[in-house]
Each structure stands twice: as structure tokens, then as C-alpha cells.
Amino acid sequence: MHPIMHTIVVGILSYLVLIIVLRVSGKRTLSKWNAFDFVTTIALGSILATALTSTQVSLAQSATAFIVIALLQFAITFTSVRSRGILKLIKSQPTLLLFKGQYCDDAMQRERVVKAEILAAIREKGMADVEQVYAVVLETDGAFSVIGNAGEHDSALEGVEGLSKR
Template sequence: MENILYDGWEGLARILVIGVLAYACLILCLRISGKRTLAKMNAFDLIVTVSLGSTLASIILSKNVALAEGVLAFMLLIALQFVVTWSSVRIQWVRKIVTGEPQLLLERGRFIPEALLRARITKGEVLAAVRTAGVANLDVVQAVVLETDGSFSVVRHEAHSENSSLADVRGFEVRRVG
């Protein structure tokens, strides 16, 4: 029966050496790939980040994964992420698949029930986002948007402008005045 508390210095030394080398390789791969690799943008980026962490853990803890295999896995994940983000910047249908669309949840002080249901968001969560933005009165809120990264944006009423930050939000229409 294996000793589950201590299995000798060899295993500990392997973890120490491989852990330092794998961590250094991951940092190097991330530096080469650029800032966008770990940007907080959407669910896809979260998946890549979690996958990199899982790969690092596998390299460090599994005797069946060689350092070279782990580094190749890092490079593969980062390369795939690069291809997808490069494509999503240039091809609209890829962008929609990868990032989704911002969702209008409240407009001109009124909740949009269908949007809340579709996004699985409660009125209480929207109200909390409005309070976090320092707003007490819903009448001064032009819109609350669920962004593609899961955060809320609260936009106050302003003078009419055709150059609205809400132009790409599903359900929002720029209304012409006059």
C-alpha cells in the first residue's frame, strides 16, 4: 500500500523542479502571445484561462505528463485562442459565436421582462447594479446592459446623441429627436 502522506523525496523534488520550469514556460508563452491572451473579455477567455491553469496543474502533479508535452499543450491552447480572437476581430459571425451580444435589461427606467428571463437575471440583480453605479432613482437611468463578460453597465440619461455607446446593444434603438 502506498503511503498517502509521504512517498519520498524524489516526488517532492520532481514537483519542485517541474513546477518551476512549467511555470516559467507558461509565463514565457503568455509574454510572447501578448496581453489579449488573458484579457477579461468573455466566457471563451475564461475557458482558455482555466484550461491553462488545469494544464499547469497536470504538468506539475502527474508523473505521466512530461514537461515538453505540457509546454506543447500551453502553446496549443494559446495558439487556438489567438486564432479565435484574430478571427473574431475580423469576422462578425465568429465574434457573435465567441463573445455573444450585450443584452439590454432596463431601458428608460423600465425593466424588459423577456430580456431578464433570457439572460436569467433578476430585477434585484439589476437594481444592485444600479445602486453600485451610485444611482438611486431609476428615472435617471437610460439603460442597464448585461455585457458579454457578465458585468453590468449602467448608462445615465444624457443629451440626445446619434453617437451612442448603446448602438451595439440588442434591443436598443437610437431614437431620433425632433
């Protein structure tokens, strides 16, 4: 088969196989990314690119590779829900960056977050006064959570690194 025709045929079929594998593997595969999800996504993209450009790799090999990556992700996420050690290995802990209007300088430095990023997150939530912010948390996917009002308990902050020091 001519290399360009191979790319067209294998590309279309590989793309369809990838869509099917992603749909079957569930929402977790397409959720907000942590480092583990990022690696999985890059691996799937690399497999697709190889399938499209290499005449040495068959459609069956590409489909098998897609399935292997999806199964590995399923196995690891399945295990991480049941094992705290595996969870810690693949997912970082959310980190407290601002608490009761006060910046957590050590955490900001460790996470390489500057004050301007925290202020931008606060403004994005429609808030104007840092003193009225109860907490800003750097989530495991790199997003900022801004909590404006304190409740009776800090239950939503459970597991956030740095809270116990406050």
C-alpha cells in the same frame, strides 16, 4: 527523479513557461472573461495541474500544450476580429436590461437576471433613482453597464440586443 522533486522542478519551470506564454500572447488572454476566455483559462490551469502532478508528462509536453492553447486563442481571436460569424460563435451580444427607467422583462428572464441585481448595479454607480437611468446593459463578460445620461445619439449602445425593439 523522485515524484516530489519532479513536482517541484517541473512546477517551477512550468509556471515560468506559463507566465512567458501569457505575456507573449497579449492582454487579450488576461482580459475580462467571456465563455471562450474562461475555457482557455481552465485549459491552461488544467495543463499546469497535470504538469505538477504527473510524472508521465514532460516539461516539453506541458510547454507545448501551453503554446498550443495560446496559439489557438490567438488564431480564434484574430479570426473573430475579421469574421462576424466567428465573433458570434465565441462571444455573446450585450443585452439591454433597462431602458429609460423601464425594465426589459423578457431580456431579464432570458439572461436570468433579477431586478435586485440591476438595482445593485445602479446603486454601485452612485445613482438612487431608476427613473434617471437611461440604460443598463448586461455586457458579454457578465458585468453591468449603467448609463445615466442620454446623449443625442445612442452610439455606445450599438450592437446591444433589445435596443432595436425600443
